[in-house]
Amino acid sequence: MEFDRAIRLQELPPYLFVELDRKKAEALAKGVDVIDLGIGDPDLPTPDFIVKRMVTAVQEPGYHRYPSSQGMLSFRQAAAAWCKRRFGIDLDPESEVVATIGSKEAIAHFPLAFVDKDDIVLVPTPGYPVYHIGTLFSGGRSYFLPLLEENGFLPDLDAIPNDVLEKARILWLNYPNNPTAAVASLGFFEKVVDFATKHSIIVCHDAAYSEMTYDGYKAPSFLETPGAKDVGLEFHSLSKTYNMTGWRIGFTVGNPDLVGALRQVKSNVDSGQFEAIQEAAIAALESDQSCVDEMQRIYTKRRNVLVKGLRDLGLDAPLPSATFYIWTPVPKGYSSTEFSSLLLDRAGIVCTPGNGFGTPGEGYVRMALTVPKERLEEAIERLKSVL
Numbered sequence: 001m002e003f004d005r006a007i008r009l010q011e012l013p014p015y016l017f018v019e020l021d022r023k024k025a026e027a028l029a030k031g032v033d034v035i036d037l038g039i040g041d042p043d044l045p046t047p048d049f050i051v052k053r054m055v056t057a058v059q060e061p062g063y064h065r066y067p068s069s070q071g072m073l074s075f076r077q078a079a080a081a082w083c084k085r086r087f088g089i090d091l092d093p094e095s096e097v098v099a100t101i102g103s104k105e106a107i108a109h110f111p112l113a114f115v116d117k118d119d120i121v122l123v124p125t126p127g128y129p130v131y132h133i134g135t136l137f138s139g140g141r142s143y144f145l146p147l148l149e150e151n152g153f154l155p156d157l158d159a160i161p162n163d164v165l166e167k168a169r170i171l172w173l174n175y176p177n178n179p180t181a182a183v184a185s186l187g188f189f190e191k192v193v194d195f196a197t198k199h200s201i202i203v204c205h206d207a208a209y210s211e212m213t214y215d216g217y218k219a220p221s222f223l224e225t226p227g228a229k230d231v232g233l234e235f236h237s238l239s240k241t242y243n244m245t246g247w248r249i250g251f252t253v254g255n256p257d258l259v260g261a262l263r264q265v266k267s268n269v270d271s272g273q274f275e276a277i278q279e280a281a282i283a284a285l286e287s288d289q290s291c292v293d294e295m296q297r298i299y300t301k302r303r304n305v306l307v308k309g310l311r312d313l314g315l316d317a318p319l320p321s322a323t324f325y326i327w328t329p330v331p332k333g334y335s336s337t338e339f340s341s342l343l344l345d346r347a348g349i350v351c352t353p354g355n356g357f358g359t360p361g362e363g364y365v366r367m368a369l370t371v372p373k374e375r376l377e378e379a380i381e382r383l384k385s386v387l
């Protein structure tokens with residue numbers, strides 16, 4: 001038997017890293033000591049006190065039953081209190097916070113609540129692929145907003161045509177940004193609130209990297225902006241902040257009608273996250289955050305090694321103030337794919353070609369700081385003989 005997959009799967013964009021993955025597997029099979037700067041998944045373990053809380057929580061029979069799909073009240077209270085301490089924003093844990101199974105889940109599901117067939121979603125490019133895929137799954141269409149270096153990798157909202165604005169339901173934003181490592185100011189968020197209010201568009205801000213910052217930089221919350229809670233939501237994640245990518249826990253906060261709609265979708269799709277995991281997440285959120293400082297110290301050293309090394313080799317690598325990505329222009333004469341292939345073939349280094357995140361990413365590669373500092377030094381040594 002052959003079963004045709006639904007059009008929504010057939011229409012998914014091709015996976016652009018197929019060729020790179022194949023080459024990486026080939027290199028590994030040949031015994032090459034591959035340095036993988038390709039994926040944005042922290043190599044550091046989850047802090048011990050969080051793991052310990054999980055170990056005791058998992059033994060509590062009360063947590064072995066179905067959770068509530070919106071998350072335990074104590075988790076939502078801890079998330080609201082964390083937002084208050086970190087950003088000074090007030091959130092009602094009852095109506096303005098929902099627990100998520102990692103933020104990716106919520107990002108993929110949210111459009112189901114507001115996007116009908118042929119509605120438009122405004123999607124930044126290059127960007128995290130899930131904004132576009134969530135749009136496709138909801139039956140909508142993406143209108144891509146190029147993030148260009150000359151605009152500080154912020155979208156040009158004035159350039160969106162009127163007929164697009166009329167059909168647009170959601171605007172996705174993500175700062176600190178993956179893959180460009182750009183940050184946004186409160187001034188930009190103020191413009192976004194005006195824009196969204198004028199055109200009745202829901203703002204969804206993905207804040208996955210809000211804590212992964214350097215040199216004392218504090219990323220603002222979109223919800224700090226006056227009027228933001230009338231138009232938007234913010235998607236938070238414990239994955240990068242506490243090295244918890246495998247645990248699948250996050251939370252979405254903001255406008256109560258929008259939070260309620262996400263809760264309605266989720267209550268029909270999943271039954272929430274395991275409450276023992278929520279308990280461990282509470283321990284993380286309520287801690288003194290010294291584990292976050294420690295994480296920032298480690299990434300700062302790695303960032304400095306890689307950026308200095310790349311610059312010494314003549315690359316024009318910017319020094320990011322947030323995220324664990326270096327988004328660097330490739331040397332003249334190479335495409336993103338050609339340069340990535342060169343690094344893998346000649347130096348055993350995996351990085352991600354920028355065009356994989358969308359056409360305007362052509363001319364860049366993304367390197368993730370998710371290997372120890374010594375491996376980054378080794379990577380620079382190897383590059384010296386190639387470049």
Ligand SMILES: *Cc1c(COP(=O)(O)O)cnc(C)c1O
Nearest residue numbers: 102103104128178208237239250
């Ligand atoms: C890693 C990442 C996420 C989310 O991760 P979860 O593990 O699903 O919480 C969301 N957005 C961006 C841009 C990311 O890079």
